[in-house]
Structure formats: structure tokens, C-alpha cells
Amino acid sequence: MKSQIKRGVSLYSFQEELFLGQLSLEDCVSFAAGIGANGIEILPEQNIASFPNVSDAQIAELHAMLARHGAHFTAYDMFLDTKRRKDRLMSDEEQVESIHRDLILCNRLGIRNMRILIFVRPDILEKCVPMAEKLDVHMGVEVHAPWHLEHAWIQRTIEVADRLNTRHLGILPDMGIFMKHYPPVMRARYERQGARPEVCDFIVDQHEQKVMCEYTIFEVAVKMQGNKAEVAMAESLRHNPYANPKRIYDYAPYFRHIQAKFYEMTEDCRDPALDYDAVIPELVRAGWDGTLSSEYEGNRWIQDVMEVDSREQVRRQHVMFERLIAKAEADLAGAAA
Amino acid sequence: MKSQIKRGVSLYSFQEELFLGQLSLEDCVSFAAGIGANGIEILPEQNIASFPNVSDAQIAELHAMLARHGAHFTAYDMFLDTKRRKDRLMSDEEQVESIHRDLILCNRLGIRNMRILIFVRPDILEKCVPMAEKLDVHMGVEVHAPWHLEHAWIQRTIEVADRLNTRHLGILPDMGIFMKHYPPVMRARYERQGARPEVCDFIVDQHEQKVMCEYTIFEVAVKMQGNKAEVAMAESLRHNPYANPKRIYDYAPYFRHIQAKFYEMTEDCRDPALDYDAVIPELVRAGWDGTLSSEYEGNRWIQDVMEVDSREQVRRQHVMFERLIAKAEADLAGAAA
Amino acid sequence: MFDKYTIDPASLANVGPADAPTGFAFTTKLGYYRGLGLSMVEDLKVSLDGEAFPREAITFDDGNGALSLDEMETAYDRRWVFGAPATVTVALPGGFPAGEHKLALQQRLRISYMPFPSFNNDEKVVSL
Amino acid sequence: MFDKYTIDPASLANVGPADAPTGFAFTTKLGYYRGLGLSMVEDLKVSLDGEAFPREAITFDDGNGALSLDEMETAYDRRWVFGAPATVTVALPGGFPAGEHKLALQQRLRISYMPFPSFNNDEKVVSL
Ligand SMILES: [Mn+2]
Ligand SMILES: [Mn+2]
Numbered sequence: 001m002k003s004q005i006k007r008g009v010s011l012y013s014f015q016e017e018l019f020l021g022q023l024s025l026e027d028c029v030s031f032a033a034g035i036g037a038n039g040i041e042i043l044p045e046q047n048i049a050s051f052p053n054v055s056d057a058q059i060a061e062l063h064a065m066l067a068r069h070g071a072h073f074t075a076y077d078m079f080l081d082t083k084r085r086k087d088r089l090m091s092d093e094e095q096v097e098s099i100h101r102d103l104i105l106c107n108r109l110g111i112r113n114m115r116i117l118i119f120v121r122p123d124i125l126e127k128c129v130p131m132a133e134k135l136d137v138h139m140g141v142e143v144h145a146p147w148h149l150e151h152a153w154i155q156r157t158i159e160v161a162d163r164l165n166t167r168h169l170g171i172l173p174d175m176g177i178f179m180k181h182y183p184p185v186m187r188a189r190y191e192r193q194g195a196r197p198e199v200c201d202f203i204v205d206q207h208e209q210k211v212m213c214e215y216t217i218f219e220v221a222v223k224m225q226g227n228k229a230e231v232a233m234a235e236s237l238r239h240n241p242y243a244n245p246k247r248i249y250d251y252a253p254y255f256r257h258i259q260a261k262f263y264e265m266t267e268d269c270r271d272p273a274l275d276y277d278a279v280i281p282e283l284v285r286a287g288w289d290g291t292l293s294s295e296y297e298g299n300r301w302i303q304d305v306m307e308v309d310s311r312e313q314v315r316r317q318h319v320m321f322e323r324l325i326a327k328a329e330a331d332l333a334g335a336a337a
Numbered sequence: 338m339k340s341q342i343k344r345g346v347s348l349y350s351f352q353e354e355l356f357l358g359q360l361s362l363e364d365c366v367s368f369a370a371g372i373g374a375n376g377i378e379i380l381p382e383q384n385i386a387s388f389p390n391v392s393d394a395q396i397a398e399l400h401a402m403l404a405r406h407g408a409h410f411t412a413y414d415m416f417l418d419t420k421r422r423k424d425r426l427m428s429d430e431e432q433v434e435s436i437h438r439d440l441i442l443c444n445r446l447g448i449r450n451m452r453i454l455i456f457v458r459p460d461i462l463e464k465c466v467p468m469a470e471k472l473d474v475h476m477g478v479e480v481h482a483p484w485h486l487e488h489a490w491i492q493r494t495i496e497v498a499d500r501l502n503t504r505h506l507g508i509l510p511d512m513g514i515f516m517k518h519y520p521p522v523m524r525a526r527y528e529r530q531g532a533r534p535e536v537c538d539f540i541v542d543q544h545e546q547k548v549m550c551e552y553t554i555f556e557v558a559v560k561m562q563g564n565k566a567e568v569a570m571a572e573s574l575r576h577n578p579y580a581n582p583k584r585i586y587d588y589a590p591y592f593r594h595i596q597a598k599f600y601e602m603t604e605d606c607r608d609p610a611l612d613y614d615a616v617i618p619e620l621v622r623a624g625w626d627g628t629l630s631s632e633y634e635g636n637r638w639i640q641d642v643m644e645v646d647s648r649e650q651v652r653r654q655h656v657m658f659e660r661l662i663a664k665a666e667a668d669l670a671g672a673a674a
Numbered sequence: 675m676f677d678k679y680t681i682d683p684a685s686l687a688n689v690g691p692a693d694a695p696t697g698f699a700f701t702t703k704l705g706y707y708r709g710l711g712l713s714m715v716e717d718l719k720v721s722l723d724g725e726a727f728p729r730e731a732i733t734f735d736d737g738n739g740a741l742s743l744d745e746m747e748t749a750y751d752r753r754w755v756f757g758a759p760a761t762v763t764v765a766l767p768g769g770f771p772a773g774e775h776k777l778a779l780q781q782r783l784r785i786s787y788m789p790f791p792s793f794n795n796d797e798k799v800v801s802l
Numbered sequence: 803m804f805d806k807y808t809i810d811p812a813s814l815a816n817v818g819p820a821d822a823p824t825g826f827a828f829t830t831k832l833g834y835y836r837g838l839g840l841s842m843v844e845d846l847k848v849s850l851d852g853e854a855f856p857r858e859a860i861t862f863d864d865g866n867g868a869l870s871l872d873e874m875e876t877a878y879d880r881r882w883v884f885g886a887p888a889t890v891t892v893a894l895p896g897g898f899p900a901g902e903h904k905l906a907l908q909q910r911l912r913i914s915y916m917p918f919p920s921f922n923n924d925e926k927v928v929s930l
Contacts, residue, residue, distance in 0.1 A: 015835050018885060019884070021885065043835075043836055045836040045838075046884045049837075079914075081838075083912050083913075084914070085841065146549070148487070150581045152580075152581070153546075155547075156546075209493075210488075210493055212488075215789050241488075242489040243487070243489075244489070244492055299803070349707065356707075356756070357679065357757075358757065382709050382710075382756070383707060386758070388753070417786060418714060419786040420784050420786040421713055421786070423747055423784070455787075556917065559917075560917075636675070
């Protein structure tokens with residue numbers, strides 16, 4: 001069975017080089033298309049200087065640029081500045097208005113998937129469903145660690161989607177929720193900041209065993225009297241639980257796009273931390289046909305000691321995707337035969 | 338469809354009266370049998386003074402006492418004192434030995450379900466499976482809040498059970514994991530301790546919305562500069578997430594006994610906090626035939642202002658069980674017709 | 675969970691010769707929902723009007739023989755049964771002082787499945 | 803996430819008359835992974851050798867006109883574009899002191915989806 005999974009890249013992946021002016025938007029798109037990841041996820045607030053006042057001419061330019069490389073947009077990452085004013089939060093009406101603004105720009109950019117920040121309230125999203133339906137944009141709440149697919153906050157959005165029987169509200173999983181092993185790049189940075197190797201070993205082992213993070217934090221902070229870097233490393237566990245990859249199969253009808261978060265790919269194109277080995281087969285089994293969109297977030301863990309090469313990291317991830325998708329297809333065909 | 342769910346009571350429910358000597362063990366059993374909850378869950382370390390050296394004569398007495406009331410044992414709550422010695426933790430061998438001791442006593446008591454404390458390591462349990470199989474005792478790891486059925490720590494036990502293909506290792510869910518609403522008895526005690534009503538309102542509302550607890554704790558502790566009782570109440574959210582009740586259906590093959598935790602039943606026999614309304618239909622739908630074993634834990638929240646009446650609380654819960662089971666049966670029959 | 679019940683005020687009595695008491699005693703129950711091996715009772719802190727007695731002044735007897743708190747730490751074969759009163763004796767020449775005093779007890783327990791000790795605190799105004 | 807890049811040391815220059823500088827200036831980028839409305843830049847704290855300048859001494863210009871930090875708080879219609887340098891000017895009669903000095907910058911940002919402010923810190927030894 002040939003899977004219909006598509007591959008792409010979020011421009012978030014190239015934030016280091018984009019920030020430093022080492023790569024242009026077109027460089028990123030050209031590179032992505034070159035590795036077969038021609039679905040481009042855009043963060044207008046990062047990648048379009050004129051945001052939110054984007055002209056038709058600019059949009060035409062963007063589309064022409066994509067066309068030059070055989071690429072296309074897959075998803076639009078929205079933000080919602082509820083604290084824009086210091087004196088008060090945005091009212092509900094202002095929040096809906098801000099999301100409408102993004103839905104409209106998303107539609108003008110020809111994009112049908114919008115990443116919704118996880119903190120946006122389900123009742124606000126409910127109010128945006130009519131506009132999303134009209135513009136045919138799927139609003140996917142980003143399921144980001146330490147939340148997980150089964151978290152009650154996420155279930156509230158699922159409930160709204162079910163109740164409205166709409167295909168324009170759902171989720172958008174960030175694969176950071178499937179952290180099976182503690183990322184070596186994170187550990188290494190905490191070590192450079194002064195965490196002792198034996199304490200790092202302990203924290204990594206506790207994570208490996210899936211011990212409730214609060215226990216580990218207590219052990220490190222109180223019993224071991226850990227230093228600042230050690231306590232910070234232990235506290236990082238709070239943000240990085242390991243969700244059950246099997247659930248990605250169950251919720252597949254609720255998402256059309258995945259942020260394929262990663263922190264580091266090894267030279268032999270393996271992810272030492274996130275459980276893509278378990279996730280990809282579930283996606284293939286579900287017959288899912290959305291886009292796996294690379295979201296490299298390793299730059300901040302290594303920039304203190306080395307040059308960041310986001311392109312090489314993304315390239316390795318896509319080698320892994322091709323390998324794992326092919327394997328899952330073969331396994332599924334084998335099981336069916 | 339007539340469900341096969343059985344009803345029972347854990348002696349844990351009567352801890353207040355047992356501690357104070359207001360009820361004897363037989364009083365508890367007699368009461369439980371009187372409300373049709375004739376499956377008795379025992380905590381030998383609470384209820385048998387001679388533990389762990391329980392004689393055959395004592396066991397015969399216990400059985401005779403149960404027989405007098407038409408009751409029987411359903412489950413055995415084990416403990417594991419890994420920190421028995423101050424100078425070191427129990428070795429793996431000592432842990433296995435302690436669990437063997439409990440398995441043997443469990444078997445001598447004629448009990449086929451053993452509650453395993455959640456902190457017991459899966460690899461230790463794996464070593465105990467042969468003995469559990471020999472004695473035909475199901476070892477069920479208590480899935481207690483803030484863990485939940487999908488938590489990676491719990492999944493490790495499920496994996497061991499699957500790998501060994503054994504029916505003698507699994508889980509034992511504590512219904513505290515399904516806290517849909519914040520318990521009024523908890524709120525009330527924090528108010529008596531000095532929490533201001535408006536801050537309590539905020540915390541309850543955040544819980545109701547299923548906001549990630551760390552945000553609420555931060556708001557109360559830092560932004561509102563909450564007092565000690567308020568911060569303690571906010572921190573209580575960390576221990577009381579709301580797990581998805583639908584999952585109880587999926588994991589039904591892995592458990593044979595349920596600790597039906599509750600903090601308070603209203604006069605009209607409703608649980609204002611835990612989502613039995615959603616859980617019971619899943620159990621009925623799964624055709625589950627284990628025991629719903631009352632675990633009343635409200636005493637510690639009210640004993641500062643009123644007499645605890647554990648029997649009345651348990652009675653109300655069983656009225657609710659009968660109502661919800663009958664309704665679920667009728668709904669399922671209606672759906673099938 | 676049973677903090678408020680852990681001092682039995684009616685049990686207060688002096689010990690030693692009536693005319694020259696060597697201390698006082700009262701009964702207490704383990705404030706936990708199950709029994710516990712004595713080696714896991716890390717401390718029984720007694721204070722009078724806010725003044726704590728030294729650890730050496732305390733002895734414990736569950737009916738099976740008196741132990742110092744240090745001896746308790748290795749009493750691996752003895753258990754404090756759930757709901758069972760035990761006697762705490764405090765060495766204090768002259769015995770319990772006349773009149774009403776605030777008697778406080780803190781039980782510190784080492785519970786294997788909890789990362790931090792479990793404390794049970796009680797405080798009652800008592801007199802002989 | 804871009805803390806270490808937020809001070810551009812090559813940009814350091816005095817402002818005002820060459821013989822009587824009224825202060826100094828340098829360029830900085832917003833140390834965040836997207837652009838942000840200026841009203842959400844809560845503070846730009848500049849210090850020299852550990853000594854912080856008063857908030858009133860700082861002005862910000864993203865190329866669209868200089869603003870005091872207080873004015874920035876209500877500049878709802880302006881955004882600090884991702885990766886775009888802006889000029890921070892510090893009032894200091896005489897300009898940047900001679901020789902090497904430790905220049906530190908802290909950007910405090912109000913990020914709506916985070917309960918606490920986001921800080922970007924940079925510190926570099928610079929000279930004119
Ligand atoms: Mn993401
Ligand atoms: Mn329980």
C-alpha cells in the first residue's frame with residue numbers, strides 16, 4: 001500500500017539563518033523543494049515583513065517564488081496577541097476579530113490549514129467556525145508538549161468540533177509530544193552550563209523510565225541540592241512527557257497537518273529523542289494524507305558552541321521520513337498479505 | 338443487556354471510624370453487604386493487626402465473618418516498604434520477596450486481585466509474574482491521579498503484560514483520575530483555611546476549563562500573590578487532572594477491579610466531582626465484569642468541622658451506581674434495538 | 675490524615691514516683707491510614723509551650739517494650755498497628771508542669787512511595 | 803532564543819555633536835522567533851559595566867521614528883519586524899566612555915501565551 005503522506009517544511013526550521021540574514025525566504029523554499037519537501041508552512045509574523053498589511057502584489061510575488069521551485073504553501077501559523085495592551089486583555093470580540101484577520105489572510109495566501117496556538121479558548125474558536133467554513137480553512141489547535149492528545153484541554157476542542165459536526169476545526173499535533181528519549185543536545189547544553197554528568201545521567205535515566213517528573217525535580221532540587229543548571233534540566237522534564245503514539249491513529253480524522261518537531265538528527269539520519277519509529281506506522285495505517293512538516297528547534301540548544309546548519313538537519317529528517325514511510329508501507333502490505 | 342458489573346467496598350472507605358474505634362471490621366462488612374456491596378477490598382496492613390504473620394485460624398475467622406454476611410473478599414491492597422531501612426533502599430531481590438509475601442497471603446485469603454502501588458517498577462513486577470500466575474492472583478497497578486491510563490509509566494506495565502502474554506499483570510484504575518469538576522469539599526476546606534472566595538472561584542473555574550495547572554498555580558502564587566491556603570489549593574490541581582473516560586473502554590481487558598474513589602456524595606446521590614456519568618457507560622459497553630469498589634476519601638476534607646459518616650457516603654455512591662448502571666444498560670439496549 | 679486525633683489528652687499522666695516524677699506520658703496513634711514498621715517512624719517530636727524536648731528524652735512503647743527513638747530506627751520486626759494507641763514517654767524531672775500547657779506532637783514518617791517525609795501534627799492544650 | 807545576537811557590537815556609535823556627544827547608540831534585533839507589536843516590548847534595559855540607565859534615557863527607533871519606552875507601550879500600529887535591526891539610543895552626556903566597557907541589554911517582552919515575560923539578555927565588551 002502506497003501511503004499518501006506528504007512532506008514539507010515549516011519556515012520555523014530556518015529561524016537561525018533567517019534571523020541572521022544568512023538565508024532568504026527563497027533560499028529556504030529552494031532547499032526544501034530540492035529534498036522533496038515542497039510543502040511550505042509559513043509564519044506570516046516571521047516571514048512577511050509587511051504583516052498584517054500584505055498586499056495582493058506581495059502575495060502574487062510569494063506565489064511566483066513558490067512556483068519557481070515547484071513548491072506550495074501547506075499551513076499558516078497564526079498568533080493571537082491577547083496581551084497587546086498592557087492595561088487589559090483582548091475582549092472576546094477582539095480575539096475573534098484577530099482570528100478572522102488571520103483566516104482571511106490565510107485564504108488570500110491560498111492556504112487551507114491554520115495552526116491555532118494552544119492557548120486559544122475553544123469557545124472563541126467556536127465563534128470562528130463559520131468564517132473558517134466559508135473560507136475553507138481548517139483550524140487545527142496545536143497539540144504541543146506538555147499537553148497531549150488526550151489532555152482535557154484538547155478534548156474540549158474535539159468536543160466542539162464533534163458538536164458542530166464541522167471539518168474546519170480540529171487539532172494539529174506537534175511531534176514534540178512523543179519524546180521517548182531525552183534529547184542529547186539538551187543534556188549537552190545543561191552540561192556546558194554546569195550540570196554534573198552524574199546528575200545528568202540520573203535525570204536522563206528517570207526520563208527513560210518515565211518516572212513522574214515531579215519526583216525527579218524533587219530529587220534533584222531538594223535531595224541532591226542540585227545546582228542551577230541541574231534543577232533547570234530536571235524542570236525541563238515538566239515540558240517533555242512522552243505521549244502514547246498509538247493515539248495518533250485514533251485522532252487522525254481531526255488533523256490534516258503535523259508539525260514534525262525535532263531537536264537533532266544524527267549523521268545516520270535518526271532522531272535520538274522523538275518516537276517517529278512508532279508514529280509514522282500509525283499515520284500510514286490510518287491512511288492519513290496530510291503533510292509532515294519539519295519543525296527544527298535545535299538551534300537554541302547548540303548555537304552557543306557551533307554554527308547552526310538547519311538545512312542539513314532538515315535534510316536528515318526527510319531521509320528518515322522516506323525510510324520510515326517505506327518501511328511502514330511494506331510492513332502493512334506484509335501484514336495484509 | 339444486563340451488565341455483569343459487581344459492587345463492593347474497600348475498607349479504606351471506613352478509615353475514620355476504624356481508626357477511632359467507632360466501627361469494627363465486622364460492622365463495616367455487615368453494612369456493605371446490607372447495601373448490596375458485598376465484595377470487600379481489604380488492606381491487610383490496615384485491617385489485620387497481626388500482619389504479616391497472619392495465622393490460618395485468623396484467616397478462617399475472617400472467612401467465617403464474611404460468610405455470616407454473605408460477603409467475600411475481592412481485592413488485596415499491597416504496600417511495598419522500599420525505604421524500610423534508613424541506610425539504603427530495598428534491593429530488587431528484597432522487593433520481589435516482599436511482593437511474593439503479599440501474593441502468598443493474598444492467595445491464602447482466597448483473593449485473586451492484588452492492588453499494586455503505582456511506584457512499583459515494571460521490571461520488578463515482571464519478576465513476580467511467575468508467582469502471580471502460580472497463585473492465580475492478578476497484579477493490577479493502581480492508576481492513580483495525577484497519572485492516567487495513557488501515562489508512559491503505566492504504558493510500561495501494559496507493555497510488560499503484552500510481552501509476557503500474561504493475564505496476571507495489568508492495571509487497577511482509581512476513579513480519581515476522572516475529576517471533571519473540582520470537589521466542593523476540597524474548596525470548602527481551603528476556604529476554612531483562609532482562601533478567599535474570589536480566588537477559590539478563579540481556581541475552580543480554571544479547573545472547569547481544563548487549563549494546564551501550572552498556569553493556574555503561577556497566576557495564584559505569583560500574580561495574585563495568593564496566601565498559603567490559596568497556593569495550596571492551586572497546587573492541588575497538579576494532583577487532579579481529568580483523564581478521558583473513553584479510554585476506560587480500551588483498557589478494560591487489563592483490569593478486573595476498580596477503586597471507585599470519591600470525596601463526597603450529595604444528598605440526592607450524585608458525585609459533584611468525578612465523572613461516573615461517563616465512566617459507567619464505558620464499563621457497561623465493554624461488558625466488564627469486575628467490581629466497582631467504593632473508596633471514600635472525603636473524611637480528611639471535613640473532619641475539622643463535622644462528624645464523618647462514611648457509611649452514609651458509601652450508601653449514596655451505591656445508589657448512584659445502581660442508577661447509572663441501569664441507565665447505561667437501557668441506553669445500550671436502546672442503541673442496539 | 676488523622677493529625678487532630680494523634681494526641682489523646684485524657685491519657686496524660688506523670689511517670690516515676692508520685693512525689694518525684696521523672697517525666698510524663700501520653701498515648702498516641704499513628705496518624706496514617708495503615709500500620710507501619712517502627713523503623714519507618716523517623717521521629718516523634720514533642721514540645722511543651724513551643725519548647726521542643728531533645729530526641730533523647732523520648733521513648734516509645736506500643737505495648738511490646740519501650741524503645742528509644744534511635745532504637746526504633748532498626749526495630750525491623752515490629753509494627754505500629756493501625757489505630758492502636760502507643761505510649762510516648764518524655765523525660766522531665768518533676769513531671770508535667772502544673773496548670774494548662776500546649777502539648778504538641780509531630781510524627782515524621784518515612785513513606786516509601788513518597789519522596790518527602792509524611793508529617794502528622796497535633797497540638798492540644800492539656801493539664802494533668 | 804537569539805539572546806547572544808541581540809547586541810550588534812559593530813554598530814556602536816556616539817550621537818549628537820562630535821565634540822560634545824549627547825549619548826550613544828547601537829542596533830539590536832528582537833530576540834524572538836517572530837515579529838512583535840511594539841506595545842508588547844515592555845522594556846529595553848541597558849547597562850554599562852553593571853550600572854543600569856534610567857528608563858527615560860532610552861529611545862527606540864525601528865526606522866519609522868524614535869519613541870520613548872513609554873510611547874512604545876501604546877504604539878499599537880507598529881511592529882518590530884523579525885530579524886530587522888532597530889536603533890537603541892542612550893542619553894549620556896559625553897557619549898560612550900573611552901576604552902572597553904561591558905554593555906548589556908535586556909529585552910522584556912509580553913508574550914500573550916506565556917504567563918511570565920520573555921527575557922532576552924545579551925552582554926558584550928565593546929568600545930568605540
Ligand atoms: Mn510546533
Ligand atoms: Mn485508590
